[in-house]
Amino acid sequence: MNQEPGSNEEIKSFCTLNYGVDFKNGAKTYFDPTPNTWQRMYEIVSFWAEKGIDGLRVDMADMVPMSFWKWLVPKVKKNFPAITFIAEAYQPSEYREYIEQAQFDWLYDKEQFYNTVRSIVEGKNQAVAISQVWKEQDNLGPHLLRFMENHDEHRIASDFFGQNPQKAKPAMVLTATMHKGPIMIYFGQELGEKGMYGEGFSGVDGKTTIFDYWKIESYQKWVNGGKFHNEKLTAESLALRNWYIKLLKFRNRHDIFSKGEFYDLMWQNEHLNDKFFVYIRHTNELVMLFVIAFNIYEPQTIKAYLPDHALEHVGLNFDKGISIEQIFEDHQNISFKKYDDHYALEMRINKSTGYIFKLK
Structure with missing residues (x-):
């Protein structure tokens, strides 16, 4: 035994x-x-x-x-x-x-x-x-x-x-x-x-x-x-x-x-591969952008790119312009600019967390 x-x-x-x-x-x-x-x-x-x-x-x-x-x-x-x-x-x-x-x-x-x-x-x-x-x-x-x-x-x-x-x-x-x-x-x-x-x-x-x-x-x-x-x-x-x-x-x-679809943006953001993961969740009524920041020990500035065809795919009108609103983990130092074929989100990140934005 x-x-x-x-x-x-x-x-x-x-x-x-x-x-x-x-x-x-x-x-x-x-x-x-x-x-x-x-x-x-x-x-x-x-x-x-x-x-x-x-x-x-x-x-x-x-x-x-x-x-x-x-x-x-x-x-x-x-x-x-x-x-x-x-x-x-x-x-x-x-x-x-x-x-x-x-x-x-x-x-x-x-x-x-x-x-x-x-x-x-x-x-x-x-x-x-x-x-x-x-x-x-x-x-x-x-x-x-x-x-x-x-x-x-x-x-x-x-x-x-x-x-x-x-x-x-x-x-x-x-x-x-x-x-x-x-x-x-x-x-x-x-x-x-x-x-x-x-x-x-x-x-x-x-x-x-x-x-x-x-x-x-x-x-x-x-x-x-x-x-x-x-x-x-x-x-x-x-x-x-x-x-x-x-x-x-x-x-x-x-x-x-529970109902929205997922869109991975990392193919357009290979420069962020190490500590950041960027993606979109979307329904016909709502589009959210996520920036997940791992292992941030000192402040750093990042730039995430959102290509025009990705934004059109999730139901946004690139030509008419898109606005951004912070809805989880407020962050004051952000810039969201339109270019010929993409938008760029620039933000100063000083802590490890997940940042969520509404796009419209």
């Missing part, structure tokens, strides 16, 4: 054998008749669905045969069409199969979006790498759940990631505005929780997990004996929480983020 979980192969073998796959014998399948485990899992999920739950998050969905999900989820949705299924899945090559055939609503976007944006925040990658993410994902964006913290990942403010919760601001504006899918904020993220405690199973690892039976100081101050009040928060935590509130309210206030 050993309490250690074993190798990845041993875990996968244990987890999948009872789902009708024998990995010790060439991954031979036994799906007919329907495995007893499938039936029991359907009964368990149906039990909770009958209780009126909104949805289910599936942990490590990759560890269970795809054939099971293709059988289970459509079967449950036939009886409970409003229920939502979220999968923690880490194989991008299988994303489309999860969505189109297994009928999952949302998948964790860790392997592509999170990993890429984290590498930029850490200074290990260029901001232009974000363009490759949406190109690889094609039209899957509405089905991808994006985040910068969860129970498996390092806290942004921890010594293992950004060391400073402020470094998450550009990443979170991007997370909230780039695509049509949902976003997730992990509790305490909005307070700058560091997760740097020598607690529980995992020790000092910069995470807040189910294995850590411990205090979470910043969140305890917010809970405040059941008052859920600001009075015990530090000035830094309160300011950060108010910023997250502002961002989430901004996102919820505009249906451009």
Whole structure:
């Protein structure tokens, strides 16, 4: 008897054998008749669905045969069409199969979006790498759940990631505005929780997990004996929480983020590749311009170009003239000028965040 979980192969073998796959014998399948485990899992999920739950998050969905999900989820949705299924899945090559055939609503976007944006925040990658993410994902964006913290990942403010919760601001504006899918904020993220405690199973690892039976100081101050009040928060935590509130309210206030299209402007702004990502979201009624600024440690002036055909594509009339209005993270030092075949936005940037403008 050993309490250690074993190798990845041993875990996968244990987890999948009872789902009708024998990995010790060439991954031979036994799906007919329907495995007893499938039936029991359907009964368990149906039990909770009958209780009126909104949805289910599936942990490590990759560890269970795809054939099971293709059988289970459509079967449950036939009886409970409003229920939502979220999968923690880490194989991008299988994303489309999860969505189109297994009928999952949302998948964790860790392997592509999170990993890429984290590498930029850490200074290990260029901001232009974000363009490759949406190109690889094609039209899957509405089905991808994006985040910068969860129970498996390092806290942004921890010594293992950004060391400073402020470094998450550009990443979170991007997370909230780039695509049509949902976003997730992990509790305490909005307070700058560091997760740097020598607690529980995992020790000092910069995470807040189910294995850590411990205090979470910043969140305890917010809970405040059941008052859920600001009075015990530090000035830094309160300011950060108010910023997250502002961002989430901004996102919820505009249906451009659930219905609008995305236009990447980096092909015209290769000179900004390192620390900046520039794009447009647009509907027939509204056009927004985004300038995401990563890792700004000293003031710098940048110039972003908006070509005429891009502006015409998103529904603006280049010849009649276009105006600009700051609507998130006010910035006083900007210039917006028209040239023969493009507009140029020039701005002096002195902090890492996401700047949002309305074009009309």
